Amino acid sequence: MTVQSESVAGGGGEETAAAPEALLRLDAVEVVYDHVISVLQGVSIDVPEGGIVALLGPNGAGKSTTLKAVSNLLRVERGEITGGQIHFRGERIDKLAPGDLVRRGIIQVMEGRRCFPHLTVHENLLTGSYTRKDGKAAVRADLERVYEHFPSLAERRRILAGFISGGEQQMLAIGRALMSRPTMVLLDEPSMGLAPQVVARIFSEVRQLNREEGVTFLLAEQNANVALGVADYGYILDSGQIALEGTAAELQDNPAVREHYLGLSHAVEAASDEGGHAG
Amino acid sequence: MEFLWDFFVAPFLDMIEYPTFLGEVAISGLLTGVMYSLVALGFVLIFKASQVFNFAQGAMVLFAALTLVGLMEHGVPVWGALPVTAIVMVALAFAIERGMLRPLINQPPITLFMATIGLSFLLEGAGEWVWGSNVKALDLGIPSSPVDVAGMLLNEFDMIAALVAAVLVAALALLFQHTPMGRALRAVADDPQAALSLGISLRTIWIIVWSVAGIVAIVAGIMWGAKSGVQFSLSLIALKALPVLILGGLTSVPGAIVGGLIIGLGEKVAEVYWGPVIGGAIENWFAYMLAMLVLMFRPQGLFGEKIIERV
Numbered sequence: 187m188t189v190q191s192e193s194v195a196g197g198g199g200e201e202t203a204a205a206p207e208a209l210l211r212l213d214a215v216e217v218v219y220d221h222v223i224s225v226l227q228g229v230s231i232d233v234p235e236g237g238i239v240a241l242l243g244p245n246g247a248g249k250s251t252t253l254k255a256v257s258n259l260l261r262v263e264r265g266e267i268t269g270g271q272i273h274f275r276g277e278r279i280d281k282l283a284p285g286d287l288v289r290r291g292i293i294q295v296m297e298g299r300r301c302f303p304h305l306t307v308h309e310n311l312l313t314g315s316y317t318r319k320d321g322k323a324a325v326r327a328d329l330e331r332v333y334e335h336f337p338s339l340a341e342r343r344r345i346l347a348g349f350i351s352g353g354e355q356q357m358l359a360i361g362r363a364l365m366s367r368p369t370m371v372l373l374d375e376p377s378m379g380l381a382p383q384v385v386a387r388i389f390s391e392v393r394q395l396n397r398e399e400g401v402t403f404l405l406a407e408q409n410a411n412v413a414l415g416v417a418d419y420g421y422i423l424d425s426g427q428i429a430l431e432g433t434a435a436e437l438q439d440n441p442a443v444r445e446h447y448l449g450l451s452h453a454v455e456a457a458s459d460e461g462g463h464a465g
Numbered sequence: 466m467e468f469l470w471d472f473f474v475a476p477f478l479d480m481i482e483y484p485t486f487l488g489e490v491a492i493s494g495l496l497t498g499v500m501y502s503l504v505a506l507g508f509v510l511i512f513k514a515s516q517v518f519n520f521a522q523g524a525m526v527l528f529a530a531l532t533l534v535g536l537m538e539h540g541v542p543v544w545g546a547l548p549v550t551a552i553v554m555v556a557l558a559f560a561i562e563r564g565m566l567r568p569l570i571n572q573p574p575i576t577l578f579m580a581t582i583g584l585s586f587l588l589e590g591a592g593e594w595v596w597g598s599n600v601k602a603l604d605l606g607i608p609s610s611p612v613d614v615a616g617m618l619l620n621e622f623d624m625i626a627a628l629v630a631a632v633l634v635a636a637l638a639l640l641f642q643h644t645p646m647g648r649a650l651r652a653v654a655d656d657p658q659a660a661l662s663l664g665i666s667l668r669t670i671w672i673i674v675w676s677v678a679g680i681v682a683i684v685a686g687i688m689w690g691a692k693s694g695v696q697f698s699l700s701l702i703a704l705k706a707l708p709v710l711i712l713g714g715l716t717s718v719p720g721a722i723v724g725g726l727i728i729g730l731g732e733k734v735a736e737v738y739w740g741p742v743i744g745g746a747i748e749n750w751f752a753y754m755l756a757m758l759v760l761m762f763r764p765q766g767l768f769g770e771k772i773i774e775r776v
Contacts, residue, residue, distance in 0.1 A: 257662060259658065259661060259662055261571075262570075262571065262657075262658055262661065264571055283666075284661050284662060284664060285661075285664040285665070285666050286664075287664075288662075288663060288664030289664065293662070293663070293664070294662050295662075296658070296659060296662055300656055300658070300659035300662070301659075302651070302652045302655040302656055302659065302660075303655055303656075304651065304654075304655050305648070305651055305652060305655065309648055309651075312645070312648060313648055313649065313652045313660070313663055313665070314663055316645065316649055316663055316664055316665050317663070317664035362663065363663070366663065366664065
């Protein structure tokens with residue numbers, strides 16, 4: 187996990203996060219479900235362009251809700267932003283429809299992968315290009331790029347997505363999102379229900395996409411250990427509020443974080459340092 | 466004993482002895498079945514794309530037929546009245562999205578179902594208010610004279626109608642399987658929220674499926690209207706579509722088509738061969754009895770979508 191310092195955005199993570207040119211900025215965002223259930227109470231997050239920012243915290247802390255507040259998928263779950271603002275490239279986006287956000291370059295990969303089970307792998311990828319208007323040739327070129335990143339998907343392109351493995355479905359969900367040519371991907375709980383080595387592969391692919399394609403990631407993850415392995419900067423969310431923030435290295439070294447969020451006591455520390463270990 | 470003979474043996478002997486007559490009965494049954502299929506198809510499309518069980522499908526058939534006949538009564542020729550009716554049905558789809566689906570977003574399915582019951586009254590009322598409630602004859606100028614096909618006498622109108630229905634179904638299949646729009650429709654049918662997350666507009670999809678269901682209703686309305694006149698009872702053919710849906714599976718387009726054909730064929734054959742034995746009127750209940758059997762032994766229907774469950 188020393189690769190941290192080599193990462194392009196990682197070095198400036200702390201400074202640029204506070205600077206006005208953050209790609210995505212959440213400013214004291216409040217979310218209420220069903221008009222009464224308050225889930226987020228003033229969450230402020232900055233994601234710099236080209237960075238990977240991790241959003242950590244226990245189950246029910248509001249990680250998914252934060253991502254859905256950005257992608258505006260809240261409304262179908264009867265959620266509503268009741269306070270604060272969200273800016274993307276300096277433009278206010280918290281009133282935009284999900285389709286408009288996808289066209290502007292923000293796309294969410296939802297928790298649980300949510301591939302279309304009765305569509306083939308290939309068709310699933312194509313649904314990701316729904317909002318694009320730049321022609322079939324460009325879409326085909328991107329398809330090939332996705333297949334290069336995820337060769338196992340290429341092998342299964344004619345198979346119904348409902349029949350591929352969980353790890354492949356997660357790759358498919360990410361690949362499908364990439365087909366929209368996003369600037370920024372909101373990745374929700376990619377490790378859920380997957381074996382540690384599959385998780386490791388997916389996270390290394392995330393890092394590669396970030397470096398090679400310049401895709402910015404906001405990553406919600408319960409598995410803080412793995413997430414901090416690829417992220418530049420992290421926020422820890424607890425009961426709808428930001429409890430802590432810092433560079434990945436700072437968070438990993440913080441004793442309180444180690445104890446409460448990384449699930450590490452001093453005894454198992456050495457063993458878990460390898461990464462890919464489910465926290 | 467005589468009853469058993471009449472019930473279990475005689476009908477089959479009849480079939481073997483007069484195969485052309487059996488052919489005529491079967492084909493006329495299948496042609497009726499095509500019309501059941503069309504009505505059921507409207508249900509399936511809307512249910513798949515929006516999880517709404519559209520009780521108003523029959524009323525849409527009536528409304529489409531009334532609009533077409535009404536225009537023709539006012540001197541508009543068929544080739545002018547058809548596109549105008551199509552435009553009316555698409556406009557209706559926009560109105561339904563705006564006035565019914567959008568305000569009821571996130572409501573439980575039963576609420577939407579009740580809204581479609583309201584919609585069916587609205588459409589029946591509006592149709593009769595504008596065009597009057599008397600029975601109207603629908604004459605498209607296609608002769609219904611019998612033609613001789615391989616020794617069987619078949620109704621020319623029926624054959625043209627079946628051909629039109631087949632073309633319509635083929636066009637829909639192409640639309641769903643091989644266009645980006647069709648892919649988006651199937652994506653929404655699988656997982657609306659995931660589709661939304663990719664920027665697929667649910668509203669656009671709803672308008673499209675309700676429009677397609679409206680166009681299908683026009684074809685069904687013409688076929689039924691030409692046979693039995695355009696009248697209020699046309700909206701009741703939706704009730705005949707329910708057993709078709711149970712037989713074919715509520716989410717399956719091929720199921721709606723095959724289910725309609727099976728029921729059309731079955732009820733006609735049963736009526737002709739077994740009607741005299743047990744006193745007739747089999748046609749009226751055959752479909753429901755079949756639906757009941759399906760519910761007992763294969764509740765997902767013949768073609769009900771397999772549920773793919775994997776973690």
